[in-house]
Amino acid sequence: MATPPSTTAAPAFGTVPAPTMVVAEAVGGSFGPPRTEPTQPLAIHPFAHVLHYGSACFEGLKAHRGTDDVVRLFRPDRHAARLRRTASLLHLPIPPLALLEDMLVAATVGNLEVVPPVPGALYLRPLLLGTDPNIGAAATPSADALLVVLSSPVGDYFAGGDRPLTLEVETEVPRTTPAFGEAKAGANYVLALGPTLQARAEHGADQVLFAPGGDVQETGAANFLLMDQDRIVTRQLDGSFLHGVTRDSVLTLARDLGLAVEERPVSVDEVLRWPGEAALAGTAAVLAGVGTLIHDGRxxxxxxxxxxxxxxxxxxxxxxxQRGEVPDPYGWTRPVTGTDGPA
Ligand SMILES: Cc1ncc(COP(=O)(O)O)c(C=O)c1O
Structure with missing residues (x-):
């Protein structure tokens, strides 16, 4: 009998559900207590606001298993704050900070056994959906909501791990609408899909760097940084792009390593002439080097x-x-143990 082909390749990022999820419901704008359940299909009314009017947003963060075997959530407070900011932009019920943090800890506790060793991590995906059962609510916010924290053991986001990325620079089609640049709403990702698929098909690009009118914003799923031995340059915080937790962390570490940090407008011309390095920063990608830019087909x-x-x-x-291999002077890591207890 022929030997079956090897199946040792790691599963793609985000395709493996962890055993448990944590759920809380809001009724009339107020959230009830969270509960831990097996990861299973959600029961959603077919009239639910989210299915018709796009009232959906999410977050993405990681829990890392250190070489000391301790599992640590990375900056759960910042991700919780950003979900609250997105919820407000979508006019969804805003989950209390303490509830969100408790649910992130409970999701990690409920899946502690499947947190992979380095270089893997447990990826946590809080999801907030408007659930008012009303198909006549196009101009009315959803006062009911479903908040779910999903988890998935992951490896490297970019196939090939450490290879330099190729970005296509897009100066005409925007990533999203100006009002939603700062929101982590599902709709932003389907908006970016068309240009991304085209850049992949035509140029073999990994991602699109969105720079409407020559003004650099970010890629479809990560922030963009320029750097050299002395400084790090990236767009200043404004409403046009997602304020990455990785971006903030990298800028802080860079300052402490003695680099100058410049947060200011960045033009496509400057990027194409930049003699140093470029990289993408994001929870999934961590910090991924950019080797090639494609602009106007060149x-x-x-x-x-x-x-x-x-x-x-x-x-x-x-x-x-993140892995607890060096001291954490910023208080960014939150160790999680079984004694934290499930929700
Ligand atoms: C559009 C977009 N920009 C930037 C980021 C980076 O944000 P963070 O570093 O908080 O993961 C993400 C998420 O990973 C994203 O989806």
């Missing part, structure tokens, strides 16, 4: 086309902190 090599030394240094500093 390929431009960034630096020497490889993942640069500053990118590697900052990436290592962040991963070491």
């Amino acid at each position: 390929r431009h090599t960034v630096g020497d086309g490889q993942v640069g030394p500053v990118t590697r240094r900052l990436r290592t500093a962040l991963l070491q902190l």
Whole structure:
């Protein structure tokens, strides 16, 4: 009999459900207590607001198992705050901060056994859906909502791990609408899909760098940074893009490593002329080096086309902190043990 083909390749990011999820419901704008359940299909009324009017948003964060075997959530407070900000932009009931933090801890506790060792992590995906059963509510916010924290053991987001990425620079089609740039709403991702699929098919690009009118914002799922031995440059916080927790963490670490941090407008011209390194920052990608930019059909090599030394240094500093391998002077990591108890 022929030997079956090897099946050792890691499953794709986000395709493996962890055993449990944590659920809380809001009725008339107020959230009830959370409960831990097996990960299973959600029962949603077919008249639910989210299914018709797009009242859906989410978050994405990780719990890392350190080499000391301790599992630590990374900056759960910041992700909870951002979900609240998105909920307000979508006019959804805003979950209390303490509820969100309790649910993130409960989701980690409920799935402690499947948190993979490094370089893997447990990816947590809080999801907030408007559930008012009313198909006549196009101009009315949903006062009922379903909040679910899903979890998934993950490996590397980009297939090939450490290879330099290729970005297509898009100056005409925007990633999203100006009002939603800062929101982590599902609708933003389907809006970015068309240009991303086209860039992949036409140029083999990994991601699109959205820069409407030549003004650099971010890619479809990560923030964009320029760096060299002395400084790190990225767009200043405004309503046009998602305020990444990784971006903030990398800027803080860079400052502490003695780099100057410049938060200011960045133009496509500057990016194409930049002699140093470029990288994408995000929970999934961590800090991923950019090797090639495609603009107006022409390929431009960034630096020497490889993942640069500053990118590697900052990436290592962040991963070491997330994994508890170095002290955490910022209070970013939240150790989670079985004694925290399920929801
Ligand atoms: C559009 C977009 N920008 C930036 C980021 C990075 O945010 P964070 O570092 O908080 O994961 C993400 C999420 O990963 C994203 O979806």
